[in-house]
Amino acid sequence: MSASVSPLAPKSVPAMPALDGVGIATAQAGIKYKNRTDLLLMVFDEGTEVAGVFTRSKCPSAPVDFCRANLGGGRARALVVNSGNANAFTGKKGRETTRATGEMAAQAVGCSADEIFLASTGVIGEPLDANKFGHLLGGLAKEAKGGAWAEAAAAIMTTDTYPKVATRQVALNGATVTINGIAKGAGMIAPDMATMLSFVATDAAVAAPVLQALLSSSVETTFNAVTVDSDTSTSDTLLLFATGKAGNARITDAGDPKLEAFRAALGEVLHDLAVQVVRDGEGARKEIEIEVTGASDDRSAKRIALSIANSPLVKTAVAGEDANWGRVVMAVGKAGEPADRDRLAIWFGPHRLAHEGERDPDYSEEATSAYMKGEQIRIRADIGLGEGKARVWTCDLTKEYVAINGDYRS
Amino acid sequence: MSASVSPLAPKSVPAMPALDGVGIATAQAGIKYKNRTDLLLMVFDEGTEVAGVFTRSKCPSAPVDFCRANLGGGRARALVVNSGNANAFTGKKGRETTRATGEMAAQAVGCSADEIFLASTGVIGEPLDANKFGHLLGGLAKEAKGGAWAEAAAAIMTTDTYPKVATRQVALNGATVTINGIAKGAGMIAPDMATMLSFVATDAAVAAPVLQALLSSSVETTFNAVTVDSDTSTSDTLLLFATGKAGNARITDAGDPKLEAFRAALGEVLHDLAVQVVRDGEGARKEIEIEVTGASDDRSAKRIALSIANSPLVKTAVAGEDANWGRVVMAVGKAGEPADRDRLAIWFGPHRLAHEGERDPDYSEEATSAYMKGEQIRIRADIGLGEGKARVWTCDLTKEYVAINGDYRS
Known part of the structure; x- marks a missing residue:
């Protein structure tokens, strides 16, 4: 057990009714x-x-x-x-x-x-x-x-x-x-x-x-x-x-x-x-929701979403409150699913950081930085190919994850 | 660039001859x-x-x-x-x-x-x-x-x-x-x-x-x-x-x-x-060689080896100098390749920690702990099914990896 409760713990816990039987x-x-x-x-x-x-x-x-x-x-x-x-x-x-x-x-x-x-x-x-x-x-x-x-x-x-x-x-x-x-x-x-x-x-x-x-x-x-x-x-x-x-x-x-x-x-x-x-992921400080839209089908969307969600580089960037959308591009690219670099669009929360294969010229570094300080981070990638969509959830990768798992058994 | 040179840097560097042309x-x-x-x-x-x-x-x-x-x-x-x-x-x-x-x-x-x-x-x-x-x-x-x-x-x-x-x-x-x-x-x-x-x-x-x-x-x-x-x-x-x-x-x-x-x-x-x-992997303190033998074929062996090499739980265990072979079992199991739990054998260096589906009764915790303090860790998993084999190399996952990647862009 960890010494301290996750900062992402629920603020309130429901009263659990008895169940007959x-x-x-x-x-x-x-x-x-x-x-x-x-x-x-x-x-x-x-x-x-x-x-x-x-x-x-x-x-x-x-x-x-x-x-x-x-x-x-x-x-x-x-x-x-x-x-x-x-x-x-x-x-x-x-x-x-x-x-x-x-x-x-x-x-x-x-x-x-x-x-x-x-x-x-x-x-x-x-x-x-x-x-x-x-x-x-x-x-x-x-x-x-x-x-x-x-x-x-x-x-x-x-x-x-x-x-x-x-x-x-x-x-x-x-x-x-x-x-x-x-x-x-x-x-x-x-x-x-x-x-x-x-x-x-x-x-x-x-x-x-x-x-x-x-x-x-x-x-x-x-x-x-x-x-x-x-x-x-x-x-x-x-x-x-x-x-x-x-x-x-x-x-x-x-x-x-x-x-x-x-x-x-x-x-x-x-x-x-x-x-x-x-x-309550080990060491988690932020919840991350990944939404993929515009993939060739739902199955493809989910594989891309999990590729983003499992990327150590994406997860450490969120831990560092860095809207490093380039790493999202990387994770889309490595998923092995149909994707077209020049149609990709990426949002962090309401902020579109990239579209049509390059950085969005209108994106505000300041507003995005402020968004990254929140405890719930939403990343959306639109693949631009079809109607496939999926949502997955993960958490950031922090030093505490390494600490917890570096000496769990002993 | 990192402030300090990896402890795994080569002890000597070869003189590089000029190449004609x-x-x-x-x-x-x-x-x-x-x-x-x-x-x-x-x-x-x-x-x-x-x-x-x-x-x-x-x-x-x-x-x-x-x-x-x-x-x-x-x-x-x-x-x-x-x-x-x-x-x-x-x-x-x-x-x-x-x-x-x-x-x-x-x-x-x-x-x-x-x-x-x-x-x-x-x-x-x-x-x-x-x-x-x-x-x-x-x-x-x-x-x-x-x-x-x-x-x-x-x-x-x-x-x-x-x-x-x-x-x-x-x-x-x-x-x-x-x-x-x-x-x-x-x-x-x-x-x-x-x-x-x-x-x-x-x-x-x-x-x-x-x-x-x-x-x-x-x-x-x-x-x-x-x-x-x-x-x-x-x-x-x-x-x-x-x-x-x-x-x-x-x-x-x-x-x-x-x-x-x-x-x-x-x-x-x-x-x-x-x-x-x-x-020189980011934050690396130990080199890990993963050898898989006895897989159904070489391709399967390589996929299992990479599943072990990419497991955050295996990598953090090595960072913590913990011969947590249970996580190797986990990584073999999740690879999606043919495996039989009750035929698996696992070594850390020369120490066989598990065989035929359970902990090796002769394994010495003390000797294995001493082995884990080295800078080169060799993990071998024998799947017990066939002749397939592969070797891959990775490094441990440390807090420094998280630190380096949490603020790379800024």
């Missing part, structure tokens, strides 16, 4: 951290359905393998998350740990092990002993209560400087339903997946395949559109649970038009959490 | 820098042949366009390089500058403008006025002399902390020939091309198409195998000139077995320069 408890297991919670148990009522998306890493953690195997059933009764150790690249020991944890959680909750979901975050390559925290699960299951979302968000933090929560309420098919989510960052954030961990639950009744369709499409413009350092975690996990307790008639068709408001609200929760992750 | 002169044009040279003229005797490789950026600089257009002729009489301004993203003004510079150089040397080659390095997007230095070319052409290679290397520096030179001599088809090269970095270094600028000349007689074949293949394992920050410059240029004055019978077939020693020597010059660029 979800119980939450946390504990100090002492896995790595001292004097803070590092273990989270979420218990779901019978009938809870689940969807998930995971890292595309070819070296996923043992908990990712475990979740993928259980996702096929579509049912969830509990989620166990620990911070301090990722249980990644831990070989047979890692698989034994997830198996044992799954069984202990199943016993604590009174369900089958294939209704358990697991996530671990922290150091890679260190064996994680399930006995360090498994014995706590029974007590946690008994004390789990509905409203402890802020505590849940705090327990899963690693180098995060603030807990990340978001909530929305929306009408769905005859009932008002709630969507609550938590997330944690803060390094190794890049598509795909770009969280490290995020858990979202709703009391809506929605069938698992519909949840999966909603989650897979919403993630493209939210968690898969943020990047801190271009590094993809071995543990990235986003799970969506639906307890079905809100009383709406269960939705079973992903094309059902009644889903639209729910889809939008879910998108807002994911976007809110994803941007919070970026704003 | 090459004259060199430098000047202080005051384009951006004060009290240092920023203009280089190389003059080549009639009959000099030329080959080149350039940035793959979709937004190349005006000089790159100019060189590409002239390369088809295969003949060179002069090279003009300025530092301080890249003449990139300068629109019509940029093209006018290269046209005017080409004409002024042709007049100074007494040749056609299509035998002129140009390169510019420095800030992007600022117009470059040919009249700021074009009037100096006539005088430089008169005073050009054979041995001024160190001065040439110094004149093309931007944020480099030391000039980069290399030389080799080798027998070729009845004569001893010399290959001299210079290069400059030091940010925006990534494939492809991974220099910013490098110029190599030889007195050998080699036909332009043969030169091109040699250069294109040698660059893959040298300049295209180094990366500082994954950012690709708009100006990357590597030119190879052959004056033909050494007296060897001219080589006209790229498959000629007599070329082998020359090919090896050229490769050595390029490798030497490329690694010097990495060792």
Whole structure:
């Protein structure tokens, strides 16, 4: 954990309503951290359905393998998350740990092990002993209560400087339903997946395949559109649970038009959490939104946007409050996507610095410099070729990023 | 320019022999820098042949366009390089500058403008006025002399902390020939091309198409195998000139077995320069060699190696002298190439830290920590799938990188 809270932390945190069918408890297991919670148990009522998306890493953690195997059933009764150790690249020991944890959680909750979901975050390559925290699960299951979302968000933090929560309420098919989510960052954030961990639950009744369709499409413009350092975690996990307790008639068709408001609200929760992750990027002092327009298609626009967002030279320039649009040109050029130097236009906030292949003669260095001192920087590049567009979010690259990551393990 | 010389600067610099058929002169044009040279003229005797490789950026600089257009002729009489301004993203003004510079150089040397080659390095997007230095070319052409290679290397520096030179001599088809090269970095270094600028000349007689074949293949394992920050410059240029004055019978077939020693020597010059660029990477305190073995093929190995080399988390760990092999696992996993977590093995120098999917039980934290204090760090990842292998070079990511790039333009 960092000593000080990010200057980009939210000014206010929403009160998180209890969700019918979800119980939450946390504990100090002492896995790595001292004097803070590092273990989270979420218990779901019978009938809870689940969807998930995971890292595309070819070296996923043992908990990712475990979740993928259980996702096929579509049912969830509990989620166990620990911070301090990722249980990644831990070989047979890692698989034994997830198996044992799954069984202990199943016993604590009174369900089958294939209704358990697991996530671990922290150091890679260190064996994680399930006995360090498994014995706590029974007590946690008994004390789990509905409203402890802020505590849940705090327990899963690693180098995060603030807990990340978001909530929305929306009408769905005859009932008002709630969507609550938590997330944690803060390094190794890049598509795909770009969280490290995020858990979202709703009391809506929605069938698992519909949840999966909603989650897979919403993630493209939210968690898969943020990047801190271009590094993809071995543990990235986003799970969506639906307890079905809100009383709406269960939705079973992903094309059902009644889903639209729910889809939008879910998108807002994911976007809110994803941007919070970026704003707590390691060492971040500024949030950067990159918008690319005029690309040959949306996919091309997103690749160009990520090329800009992942460029160390762009990110250090923003850290230095320097509207160095030349580096944006560089990043457009290296993306490998169709681009025409002589049609490019670039804005920093409202200030157009370049158009038609050269510096905008009307651009004011003074006004742009003043803009760069803000904490939210918006960079737009218009490629001038077509209608493709995309937005992604990142943060600046500061000396603090280097400091945090230069001695994280020790 | 940085205030202090990189601790990784060469301990000794080779004496650069004069090359028959090459004259060199430098000047202080005051384009951006004060009290240092920023203009280089190389003059080549009639009959000099030329080959080149350039940035793959979709937004190349005006000089790159100019060189590409002239390369088809295969003949060179002069090279003009300025530092301080890249003449990139300068629109019509940029093209006018290269046209005017080409004409002024042709007049100074007494040749056609299509035998002129140009390169510019420095800030992007600022117009470059040919009249700021074009009037100096006539005088430089008169005073050009054979041995001024160190001065040439110094004149093309931007944020480099030391000039980069290399030389080799080798027998070729009845004569001893010399290959001299210079290069400059030091940010925006990534494939492809991974220099910013490098110029190599030889007195050998080699036909332009043969030169091109040699250069294109040698660059893959040298300049295209180094990366500082994954950012690709708009100006990357590597030119190879052959004056033909050494007296060897001219080589006209790229498959000629007599070329082998020359090919090896050229490769050595390029490798030497490329690694010097990495060792002068902005803020670099350690050189990192990444070797990947056991990949499904060589191409896959190189992509994995570059994924490791470009990972900010790997680079900051090395900066912090932390043998954080878990981040190497992460970088292998995110490369998108075939990999099997449970077959991976990872070494830092001679120390095997992980094998068969988990931490090596015999690994000594103490010995590895001592190894990490060195200035050359070798990381090897064996993928365990096939015979593919590759080596790439990079440097660590330090707070100084952020400092240098946070206020470069201002």
